[in-house]
Amino acid sequence: MFALEIENLSFTYPDLTPALEDVSLQIKRKKKTAILGANGSGKTTLIYHLNGIIPAQQGRVKVLGQQVDKKNMQEVRKAVGLLFDNPDNQLFSTTVFNDIAFGPRNLKLDPDTMTRRVQEALERVGIRELAERPPYCLSLGQKKRAAIAGLLAMKPRVLAFDEPFSGLDPEVADQFREILDELVEEGATLVFSTHDVNLAYGWADEVVIMKAGRVLTAGTYDLLRDGQVLKEAALPLPLLAQLFRNSHEQPRTVEEAAALVEPGSGRLKAVDSSR
Ligand SMILES: Nc1ncnc2c1ncn2[C@@H]1O[C@H](COP(=O)(O)OP(=O)(O)O)[C@@H](O)[C@H]1O
Ligand SMILES: [Mg+2]
Structure with a gap:
C-alpha cells in the first residue's frame, strides 16, 4: 500500500487561476519524497490537498488507502500532519504548551496521556524550555519547531510539510533534517515541498518534479542528474551533480x-x- 495516492487531481482557485492539472502520483510509505518545483508550480496547493484543507474539485486523494472526503476528515487529519510554510498560520494559543495540546485535547485523551504527549513532542523538537512562552515572541526556527511539535503530538503516520526548511539558517535546517530522519526511521512517511534542488538531491529518497501545475516526472533522487528535465522545470542542476x-x-x-x-x-x- 502507498502512503498517498493522487489520481487525476485538478484544482482551480476561485479567481480562476489554474493551480493543478491532472496530477497523478503515488507516494511510497516510510520514504522522504520531495515535491520540487519553481515558484507557482503548484506545490503548496498539492500539499494542502493531502489532508483535505483543500478538498478535491476533480480527481481523488487517498491517504493510507482511504479516499479523502468530508465523511472521514477527522481520521485523515489524524493520519496526516500538515505543516504550513508560515508557522504563524499554525500557532494561535497563548502558550506553546497550549498550542501543542490543542490537537490531543480534541482527541479527548485523558489529561495524563495528553500532558505526556505534549512533553514528548516538546522534547522531540528540542523546545522543552519554551513551553510557557507565547508563540508570537519566538524566532522563526522556534515557531517551526512548535508547529511541528503540535503535529507530532497527534502521532501522524504521514507528514506533509510545505517548505519546512525555508528561512532557516543552515544549522537549524540540519537539526530539522535529523529530527525528520528519526521520524522516518520510526516508520513515518514524509512528503515535503521545496524549490531547493541541492536539498532534494542530497536528502530525499524520491522526487516529484512539478511545472505549471503538472507533474513533469517522478522517481528517485537520481532524476536530478538529468539536466534536460530540470531545465524544463526551470530549476538548476544540483551543484554536486554539476561538479x-x-x-x-x-x-x-x-x-x-x-x-x-x-x-x-x-x-x-x-x-x-x-x-
Ligand atoms: N489563494 C490563491 N488564489 C488564487 N491563486 C492562487 C492562490 N494560491 C496560489 N495561487 C496560484 O496557484 C498557482 C500555484 O500556486 P502554489 O500552489 O502556491 O505554488 P508553489 O507553492 O509551487 O509556489 C500559482 O499560479 C499561484 O499564483
Ligand atoms: Mg508554495
Missing part, C-alpha cells in the same frame, strides 16, 4: 564529495573524465 557530471562517482553530500578529494593535491581520487 561530478563527468565522473563515475556521484556524491550526494559535501561530506561524501570531500571524501573523494585527495588531501594535498586537491584532485579527485577517482575522477573518470578521461575515459
Whole structure:
C-alpha cells in the first residue's frame, strides 16, 4: 500500500487561476519524497490537498488507502500532519504548551496521556524550555519547531510539510533534517515541498518534479542528474551533480564529495573524465 495516492487531481482557485492539472502520483510509505518545483508550480496547493484543507474539485486523494472526503476528515487529519510554510498560520494559543495540546485535547485523551504527549513532542523538537512562552515572541526556527511539535503530538503516520526548511539558517535546517530522519526511521512517511534542488538531491529518497501545475516526472533522487528535465522545470542542476557530471562517482553530500578529494593535491581520487 502507498502512503498517498493522487489520481487525476485538478484544482482551480476561485479567481480562476489554474493551480493543478491532472496530477497523478503515488507516494511510497516510510520514504522522504520531495515535491520540487519553481515558484507557482503548484506545490503548496498539492500539499494542502493531502489532508483535505483543500478538498478535491476533480480527481481523488487517498491517504493510507482511504479516499479523502468530508465523511472521514477527522481520521485523515489524524493520519496526516500538515505543516504550513508560515508557522504563524499554525500557532494561535497563548502558550506553546497550549498550542501543542490543542490537537490531543480534541482527541479527548485523558489529561495524563495528553500532558505526556505534549512533553514528548516538546522534547522531540528540542523546545522543552519554551513551553510557557507565547508563540508570537519566538524566532522563526522556534515557531517551526512548535508547529511541528503540535503535529507530532497527534502521532501522524504521514507528514506533509510545505517548505519546512525555508528561512532557516543552515544549522537549524540540519537539526530539522535529523529530527525528520528519526521520524522516518520510526516508520513515518514524509512528503515535503521545496524549490531547493541541492536539498532534494542530497536528502530525499524520491522526487516529484512539478511545472505549471503538472507533474513533469517522478522517481528517485537520481532524476536530478538529468539536466534536460530540470531545465524544463526551470530549476538548476544540483551543484554536486554539476561538479561530478563527468565522473563515475556521484556524491550526494559535501561530506561524501570531500571524501573523494585527495588531501594535498586537491584532485579527485577517482575522477573518470578521461575515459
Ligand atoms: N489563494 C490563491 N488564489 C488564487 N491563486 C492562487 C492562490 N494560491 C496560489 N495561487 C496560484 O496557484 C498557482 C500555484 O500556486 P502554489 O500552489 O502556491 O505554488 P508553489 O507553492 O509551487 O509556489 C500559482 O499560479 C499561484 O499564483
Ligand atoms: Mg508554495
